[in-house]
Amino acid sequence: MPLGSLACMLMALPLLGSLVRGGTWWVPAFVMMAAVAGVSALYRLSRWNTFPVPFLQALVAALLVTPLFAGHVAPLGLLPTDQVLAHLVLAFEQGVDTINGSTPPVSSSAGVMLIIALALTILTVAADFLAVTARCPGMVGGLLLALVSVPLIVDDSGVGWLPAAACATGFLLLLAMDMWLRGHEWGMPVPEPGRHGSRAGALGAVRRAVTVSLASAAAVLLALTVPLALPSLRTDALHTMADGTYIGTGGDLITTTHPLVSLRRDLAFSDRTVLTYRTDTEQPEYLRTYVLDEFDGVNWTMTPVNASIDARVDGELPLPTGWGSAPSDGVVTTRISLDSETPRMDFLPLPYWARTVRATGEWYVDPRSLMVFTTDSAPTGLSFTVETVDRVPTAEELSDTGSPRSLPGDYRNLPRGLDPRVQELTDALTEGARTPYERAVALQEYFTGGAFTYDLDPPAVPTDADPLVHFLLEDRVGYCEQFAGAMAVMARQAGIPARVAVGYTAGERLGDGRWSVSSGDAHAWPELYFEGVGWVRFEPTPAAADGQGSASVPDYARGSEEGSDGPGTVPEEPDLPSDEAPERPEDDGAPEEVPSRAPEESEEPEDEPTSSAAPGDDAGTGTGPAWLSAAGAAAAGLLLLALPALVRALVRWSRMSALSAGAAGASGAHSAWRELRDTCLDLGGTWALAESPRATAERLARSGPAPRTAEPGGLMSGAAPGPVSPQAAEALWRLALAEEAARYAPSPKPPEGLREDLRTALAGLVAVVGPAARVRAVLLPRSLAPWRRPRPAPGPEPVTP
Amino acid sequence: MSLGTHHGGRGGGVQEDVGEIVAVADRVRGAIETVIEGKPEVLRLALTVLLAEGHLLIEDVPGVGKTMLAKALGRAVDCSVQRVQFTPDLLPSDITGVSVYHQDRREFEFNPGPVFANIVLGDEINRASPKTQAALLECMAERQVSVDGQTRTLERPFMVVATQNPADMEGTYALPEAQRDRFMARVSVGYPAPQAELDMIDSHSSRSPLDGLAPVTSAAQIRDLADRVHSVHVAPGMRRYVVDLVNATRTAPELRLGASPRATLHLVRAARAYAALDGRHYVVPDDVQALAVPVLAHRLLPGPEAQMERLSPEQIVAKLVARLPVPGPQ
Structure with missing residues (x-):
């Protein structure tokens, strides 16, 4: 049995295979696991009290750690000294750093191997205790589940079917072995002697089989259907677990949903009010939550932000890169109230560029991106005040800028393996543009020119295709995430520092200086850097009815008249359908000056004739599925309620029919x-x-x-x-x-x-x-x-x- | 009220074998009830012991009809009844009998003592000296008498019905546990119900009710019935149940002395007779449960804790019975 639990744990080892590079990481773990299982097996041969088994195992594991991981510093290769201990602690810390600091698969350094070996040894000892000492091998499943959850949480691609199958097989083997041993100890359960002939016996067997299979079928059916009917399980909980991003904050970690995942989710729920705000400007800026500044070839990700003491938000925020002092422009004050229904936000949605933020609680600012975040769990329904610089650059201002000098070069970094066709496309689009500004406008117009289709649910990218190339050159269907990401990549290629911002558009005007932002206003856009001006928003995503409803192209980014002719060389690009290109300027010429919900309304009647202007009414769009799922839930609930009665009736029927038979x-x-x-x-x-x-x-x-109610003696009363x-x-x-x-x-x-x-x-x-x-x-x-x-x-x- | 009375005690398949037992028992019961009213349980127990060929110890305060019960039983069964009044000066030979030398015939003649009878009534047995008690108890266990080196077998049925006053009364020698163990069951008669006592005033004032009691069965028939009791079936589960119960008295922390293996045999025999009296040819847990206190309690010695808590052996046995699972389906 100890060896059985060892085999079970060993078969779970491949689960970690996708997380660690190299082929030998499992060797020390294997040695230690085999050793502790062997100790257990040998000791149990003696049939003494099993109480000391875990202690013996711990001793053996401790003795093994030295030769395995610190053999070169230990006397004779195996004597544990202070030095050895220090070495092990150091290796452990390095391992922790490696694991925290890199995305899987991590390299198989000594520290990582030490951590894996220790963790698996502890799991093996626990499995040995559960399966052999406590005789509850089913509980080992909990340990395996813990092991499975590691790759599930860390690795986006999840667990391969082979390791999962191996793990499950090991567990089943353990259970089977336990049943087999029990059968030998106590005698196999024998069916009741068929005193009344084999026919009655066979009937009884059939009846039992029918009962058991009906009951288990009902249980499986319920287990599969009930979660579907419960809305809370269907939406975000699972995504949050699978896509969580770790953000190092100088000691403690905060976990947040990956910004793009939450963006996708928000867009899917277009009717939920996220926040309202009151501002004194007529044209409020977008509300920016996250800034993604690293591109790995597929995804834009966020550099870890640091929640150090210096970064505490104390009213005033630091100046953004490129500004030595605050400009003398006016200040816009905005009072933002998060809706209490909104999930907690660890990052505040702020208009750019914020000078001061006043919010209750501990907030930190990332000086590079001016993101404001907390390491505590932020309260829901938070209200805070932000003051922004009322400064909108003009096209002239932007076109006067030269090459960026005040910025570190990493805002122009791109991974090496990028498809060369993207660079070719960028070059073709920006040919003839003299300044960075003109190049940026040319890139933006390529996206808004009508060659691209806005679709919240783009067709799936073939597994072997590069999503960026697929979007840019092949199907040209996507939503703000693709538009923003692609433009930022191409801007970097064109020599303009760029990053992707995630947040919300300005939302819908309620009048009286008040604005409402719903989850449908979730958005992503590129920010480009211009020397002397700073980070500037661009808007490649198509706006209006066929695009992101409340998106607006800023005045400065619209380009001058001759500017739109200048980059008009686009049709020469062989990949671009020439018949769509000429329509671009007209489309571009009627941007949504004032973001409003109207475009969405015109979009929606196609599927929902009853839709009206009030945002609250949008709840009606979910009516059909809602009552269906409610009915389903009610039916499932009723079935669940009736399940005991059904089983009981089945038992009664079986007995009654036995009597009448x-x-x-x-x-x-x-x-x-x-x-x-x-x-x-x-x-x-x-x-x-x-x-x-x-x-x-x-x-x-x-x-x-x-x-x-009576005590022994049998007197009944009460x-x-x-x-x-x-x-x-x-x-x-x-x-x-x-x-x-x-x-x-x-x-x-x-x-x-x-x-x-x-x-x-x-x-x-x-x-x-x-x-x-x-x-x-x-x-x-x-x-x-x-x-x-x-x-x-x-x-x-x-x-x- | 105990089990079975609600439905008249008639239940499971009555077989011819036990049918006669029921009929005879009913007659005896009816006869005795003309003398002692309102004590059906005591009567039933007495009949059980008679059919199981055991001995009965009746323990109670004076004047509640102990002697009357024993006499009525002897009278209802047409058999020889002897009565011995135990006193401190009673000698063993007063019980077993004595050989007397006949001068004219020049030989010893054995004058059988009162023990040579089918039913021996030992009144106030705890008033005699231990030596005399021992003489009687030897007869009870061996069913034979040894006098002057000659062994004489006693006639079947042989049943000693001993009465005793509670041990703490004056001038008594309490029976040692070894001797109490020889009695199959102990019963206390108890005071009659008020109505029964009222009726008693009428029926007992003029003449002794025993005078009107005619025998309803014979010693030979009782012998025959006692043989049939042996054929009552005790399922394997029931045997285990009895052993478990007796074992429980040995392991119960409240008890200083548990029941002996002889108690196990007595309990099974009594249960057989009890079942037969109910018209059944197999023993059910109710038989054992009903008999556990009378058959076991007088053999047990409570431990100090039980004495402190004033738990009597009867209560302890009842507690054990209430907890021991009855044998289920095989």
Whole structure:
């Protein structure tokens, strides 16, 4: 058995395979696991008390750690000294740093191997204890689950089917081995001797099989359907777990949903109000939550932000890169209130560029991006005030800028393996543009020019294709995430520092200076850096009806008239369909000056004729599926409620049909008596094992299925439901005598009329209890609960074999 | 009220074998009930012991009808009844009998003592000296008498019905536990119910009710019935149940002395007779449960804790019975 649990844990090892690079990381872990399992197996051969096993295992593991991981510093290769200990601690810390600091697969350094070996050794010791000492091998499944959750959480691609299958096989083997051993210790369970011929036996077997399979089918069905009907399980909980991003904050970690994942989710729920704000400007800026500044070839990610003491937000924020002092422009004050229904935000949505932020709680600022975040769990329904610089650059200002000098070069970094066709496209688009500004406008117009289709649910990218290339060159379908990401990449290629911002558009105007932002306004856009001006927003995503409804192209980014002609060389690009290109300027010429919900309304009637202007009414869009799922949930709930009753009815039917099938003699009497017992339990009565059948019948006849309140001795009192009818009492008595004869008589005569007696007796019992007890007996039959079964009272125990 | 009376005690398949037992027992019971009213359980127990060929110890305060019960039993069964009044000066030979030398015939003649009878009534047995008690108890166990080196077998049925006053009364020698163990059952008669006592005033004032008691069965028939009791079936589960119960008295922390293996045999025999009296040819747990206190309690010695808590052996046995699971389906 110790070896069985070892095999089980070893078969779970491949789960970690995708997380660690290199082929030898598992060797020390394997050695230590085998050693502790061997210790357990050897010690148990002695048949002494098993209490010291875990301690012995810990000792052996401690002895092994030195030669395995610190052999070169230890005397003789295995003596643990202070030096060895220090070395091990250092290696452990390095391992932690490696794991935290890199994305999987991590390199198999000594520290990582040490951590893996220690963790797996502890798991093996625990598995050994659970499976062998405690004889609960099923609990090992919990350990395996813990192991499975590591790759699930860390690795976006999840667990491959081969390691998962290996892990499951190991677990099943362990269970099977336990059953096999138990069978040898106690004797295999034998079916009841078929005293009444094989036909009755076969019938009984079929009935049992039908009962078991019906019950398990119902359970599986419910387990699969009920979670679907529950809305809370369907939306974000699972995504949050699978896509969590770790952000190092100088000591403690905060976990947040990946910004793009939450963006996708928000867009899917277009009707939920996220926040409202009041501002004194007519054209509020976008509200920026996250800034993604690293591109790995597929995804834009965020550099870890640091929650150090210096970064505490204390009213005023630091100046953004490129500004030595605050400009003399005016200040816009915005009061933002997060909706209490909105999930907690660890990062605040702020208009750019914020000068001061006043919010309760501890907030930190990232000086490079001006992101404001917390390491605590931020309160829901938070309100805060932000002051922004009222400064919108003009096109002239931007076109005067030169090459960026005040910025570190990493805002132009791109991974090496990028498809060269993207660079070719960028070059073709920006050909003839003299300044960075013109290049940026040319890139933006390429996206907004009509060649691209806005679709929240773009067709899936083939697994072997590069998503960026696929979007840019092949299907040209996507939403703000693709537009923003692609433009930022191309801007970097064009020599303009760029990054992707994630947040919300300005939302819908409610009048009176108040604005409302809903989850449909979630957005991503590129920010480009211009020397002397700073980070500037661009808008490549198509706006209006066919795009992101409330997006707006800033005035400065719209380009001058000749500017739109300048980059008009786009049609020369062979990949671009030439018939769509000329329409670009017209489309571009009618941007949404004032973000409003109107475009969305015009978009929606196609599928929802009842949609109206009020945002609250958008809840109606979910009506169809909502009532369907509600009905489904209700049906599932009813089914769940009725499940005990169904199972109980099945049991009763099986016994009754056994009685009428002429399973006379002992088994018939036993069936009838068991049914009586279960009904008595269902009705809230007690059933004492020390009570003989006739004593039980007498008690039931006298006081119905009442709980026994008396102490040993058998005096019943209390709130007895009262005596049953004389007919039922007689029937009870006959049932008791039949059961008694079946149990104790040498050759019991087949009793007659058991079925009718049983019906009479049950009806008599039910008749004397109150309606509440009857309902409970039907809906929640206690006889199905194993812990409600009668059990021997503490006291004398049978000593006879 | 005990089990079975609610339905008249008639239940499971009555067989011809036990049918006669029931009929005879009913007659005897009816006869005795003309003398002692309102004590059906005591009567039933007495009949059980008679059919199981055991001995009965009746323990109670004076004047509740102990002697009357024993006499009525002897009278109802047409058999020889002897009565011995135990006193401190009673000698063993006063019980077993003595050989007397006949001068004219020049030989010893054995004058059988009162023990040579079918039913021996030992009144106030705890008033005799231990030596005399021992003489009687030897007869009870061996069913034979040894006098002057000659062994004489006693006639069947042989039943000693001993009465005793509670041990703490004056001038008594309590029976040692070894001797109490020889009695199959102990019973206390108890005071009659008020109504029965009222009726008693009428029926007992003019003449002794025993005078009107005619025998309803014979010693030979009782012998025959006792043989049939042996054929009552005891299922394997029931045997285990009895052993478990007796074992429980040995392991119960409240008890200083548990029941002996002889108690196991007595309990099974009594249960057989009890079942037969109920018209059954097999023993059910109710038989054992009903008999556990009378058959076991007088053999047990409570431990100090039980004495502190004033738990009597009867209560302890009842507690054990209430907890021990009855044998279920095989």
